[in-house]
Amino acid sequence: MLTxxxxxxxxxxxxxxxxxVNFVNLIDAGDPVVLAKxxxxxxxxxxxxxxxxxxxxxxxxxxxxVLKVAEQVNxxxxxxxxxxxxxxxxxxxxSGADKVSINSSAIKNPGLVNELAxxxxxxxxxxxxxxxxxxxxxxxxLAGGTIAxxxxxxDWAKExxxxxxxxxxxxxxxxxxxxxxxxxxxxxxxxxxxxIPIIASGGAGNIQHFVDAFQxxxxxxxxxxxxxxxxxxxxLKLKQELKNNKIPIRI
Amino acid sequence: xxxxxxDYGAGNIKSxxxxxxxxxxxxxxxxxxxxxxxxxxxxFPGVGExxxxxxxxxxxxxxxxxxxLKQPVLGICLGMQLMCKxxxxxxxxxxxxxxxxxxxxxxxxxxxxxxxNVIFNLKTNLFKGIKNxxxxxxxxxxxxxxxxxxxxxxxxxxxxxxxxxxxxxYGVQFHPEKSGIEGSRILQNFIEL
Numbered sequence: 001m002l003t004x005x006x007x008x009x010x011x012x013x014x015x016x017x018x019x020x021v022n023f024v025n026l027i028d029a030g031d032p033v034v035l036a037k038x039x040x041x042x043x044x045x046x047x048x049x050x051x052x053x054x055x056x057x058x059x060x061x062x063x064x065x066v067l068k069v070a071e072q073v074n075x076x077x078x079x080x081x082x083x084x085x086x087x088x089x090x091x092x093x094x095s096g097a098d099k100v101s102i103n104s105s106a107i108k109n110p111g112l113v114n115e116l117a118x119x120x121x122x123x124x125x126x127x128x129x130x131x132x133x134x135x136x137x138x139x140x141x142l143a144g145g146t147i148a149x150x151x152x153x154x155d156w157a158k159e160x161x162x163x164x165x166x167x168x169x170x171x172x173x174x175x176x177x178x179x180x181x182x183x184x185x186x187x188x189x190x191x192x193x194x195x196i197p198i199i200a201s202g203g204a205g206n207i208q209h210f211v212d213a214f215q216x217x218x219x220x221x222x223x224x225x226x227x228x229x230x231x232x233x234x235x236l237k238l239k240q241e242l243k244n245n246k247i248p249i250r251i
Numbered sequence: 252x253x254x255x256x257x258d259y260g261a262g263n264i265k266s267x268x269x270x271x272x273x274x275x276x277x278x279x280x281x282x283x284x285x286x287x288x289x290x291x292x293x294x295f296p297g298v299g300e301x302x303x304x305x306x307x308x309x310x311x312x313x314x315x316x317x318x319x320l321k322q323p324v325l326g327i328c329l330g331m332q333l334m335c336k337x338x339x340x341x342x343x344x345x346x347x348x349x350x351x352x353x354x355x356x357x358x359x360x361x362x363x364x365x366x367x368n369v370i371f372n373l374k375t376n377l378f379k380g381i382k383n384x385x386x387x388x389x390x391x392x393x394x395x396x397x398x399x400x401x402x403x404x405x406x407x408x409x410x411x412x413x414x415x416x417x418x419x420x421y422g423v424q425f426h427p428e429k430s431g432i433e434g435s436r437i438l439q440n441f442i443e444l
Contacts, residue, residue: 001368001369001406002364002366002368002407003367003368004366005366005367040431045366045367070265070266070269071269071272072273074270074273074428074429074430074432074434074435075388076388076390076426093263096263096266096269098266098390098429118300120298120299121298121299122392123365123390124298166363166365166390167365195358195362197361197363197365197366220361220365221366250367250386
């Protein structure tokens with residue numbers, strides 16, 4: 001049986017891991033390559049690296065980091081942040097990334113999703129969607145959640161699926177950084193609406209939140225950062241508890 | 252030992268190269284026919300869309316060469332699928348090494364299958380030391396039907412062949428290069444065949 005995935009996310013700025021709390025106040029949590037290797041050994045199913053440096057130098061550092069991770073880590077990993085063209089993706093995949101995640105660039109240029117899927121295959125195209133619930137409606141946001149768009153989460157998710165996205169990484173801006181649980185209702189709706197895997201993101205605070213993301217939210221994978229980086233939730237213990245809750249998991 | 256990874260422009264070759272490097276093997280990336288013929292072991296990777304990958308093989312004459320190879324060949328992911336008779340992806344005729352057809356998962360399951368699933372009914376030395384129901388990493392929308400040439404099976408919508416073998420040809424649907432320590436063990440087994 002296909003198992004649910006546990007994905008630590010590493011935010012990278014200038015080659016170092018950071019994690020924003022509600023996307024501000026960056027706290028340093030270590031060397032990404034060391035962390036990645038450790039996570040693979042501890043039982044993480046995949047890794048996500050999000051480049052938040054957004055400068056030319058930072059991007060170059062990111063490519064070097066991707067190469068080092070690919071050399072040393074034997075589980076799949078996704079790279080996101082600042083990707084806006086086919087050549088960006090080509091460089092990342094050639095450096096050993098398994099998948100790329102695009103967010104703002106897909107909103108600005110939806111055709112990019114089609115182009116990437118055709119050139120590299122849907123399996124490596126993750127579309128990340130940051131959304132916030134405003135007056136009962138889930139609105140897609142840009143630029144790390146600071147700018148509201150006119151797009152509705154469910155319509156946009158359906159559109160990128162049609163355009164060839166292989167997976168959706170859905171972050172609830174209402175939940176992100178709060179440690180109060182994932183947005184299970186929106187997740188369940190997305191999962192029912194789409195036929196591609198959904199990664200839940202934003203709000204992980206305790207083990208029960210992961211149980212809920214899978215059981216209530218029907219997510220295929222759950223992503224978190226600080227609870228893993230600071231050892232608040234050990235991955236093995238989390239996976240054991242998920243298994244005890246009859247959730248298919250790789251241990 | 253000379254190991255060549257066939258480089259025809261389709262796939263995540265770097266990961267395979269790095270995985271072999273971790274096993275102490277410096278693999279050669281090549282689409283040169285002489286170099287491939289003279290290798291001890293050959294890995295035939297592939298990620299992406301079947302019909303365009305097949306066209307790239309035809310362009311370099313590799314579609315004629317691969318079925319005639321005598322040394323151990325390991326197809327990975329799309330590589331394995333292209334070694335089959337045919338695939339529904341782009342209605343593509345395959346290399347015909349494996350007597351199997353490749354079909355698409357129906358929409359009763361999430362497509363692609365993405366993540367870790369178990370392999371069982373393991374046969375041949377490729378799986379030496381691998382326990383039944385070991386987890387492997389898979390990303391695919393198309394699958395090879397179960398057949399007599401299956402040397403590993405996986406359940407997703409149906410029971411399908413997650414590995415195939417005929418003579419010196421092996422194919423795996425999963426990614427051994429991305430499947431942790433057990434995946435490396437399968438690559439090591441291939442090196443030792």
